[in-house]
Amino acid sequence: MSLLAFCEWLDSTDWSTALHESMFMYPIVESTHVVALMLFVGFATILDLRLLGLTLKRVPVSQVAERLLPWTVAGFIIMVITGVLLFYAIPVRTYQSIFFRAKLIFLILAGLNVWFFHTRIFTRIAEWDLALITPKAVRMAGLASLVLWAAIIIAGRMIAYNWFDCDIQPQSAFVNWAAGCVVPLPTP
Numbered sequence: 001m002s003l004l005a006f007c008e009w010l011d012s013t014d015w016s017t018a019l020h021e022s023m024f025m026y027p028i029v030e031s032t033h034v035v036a037l038m039l040f041v042g043f044a045t046i047l048d049l050r051l052l053g054l055t056l057k058r059v060p061v062s063q064v065a066e067r068l069l070p071w072t073v074a075g076f077i078i079m080v081i082t083g084v085l086l087f088y089a090i091p092v093r094t095y096q097s098i099f100f101r102a103k104l105i106f107l108i109l110a111g112l113n114v115w116f117f118h119t120r121i122f123t124r125i126a127e128w129d130l131a132l133i134t135p136k137a138v139r140m141a142g143l144a145s146l147v148l149w150a151a152i153i154i155a156g157r158m159i160a161y162n163w164f165d166c167d168i169q170p171q172s173a174f175v176n177w178a179a180g181c182v183v184p185l186p187t188p
Helices: 003-011 014-021 025-051 061-089 091-095 098-127 136-158 173-179
Strands: none
Touching: 003 014, 003 091, 014 025, 014 061, 025 061, 025 136, 061 091, 061 098, 098 136, 098 173
């Protein structure tokens, strides 16, 4: 079964239809997603700015991380749950959205950045915890986080627009390929 076929099946379920057509549930899930995003990105931004040496310079990075990471993780968990529900409500259109696919790529890159930071850089925090100017690798991880989360937010916001939806044809071959559109060949 292809991913598109799976999304079509998912779209045909009663729960998916009910969530999408609900007068209250879909907006509640969407609003919760945005609030969780603000919680996550807000606290992650403070930590990233500290890594860049632009804020809280006199506070050790370990202390900033210790206080903010639980809130960041909570926001991320809620954001993932509500994001899955948003996908579940409109699976085919979302799956075929260029912006959704870009968002997934940015999410993977952000995840790799977090993994790299926590496994390679943060393990040596004792060496630079109190530094006013953190090492270049630390600053690069913070900058990458800021840029990637800005890209994720922009791509996520753009999912709502149908500029490149598969049902709007003709589109360029690149758009059809990138969105996974199944476009019938023109008849001679």
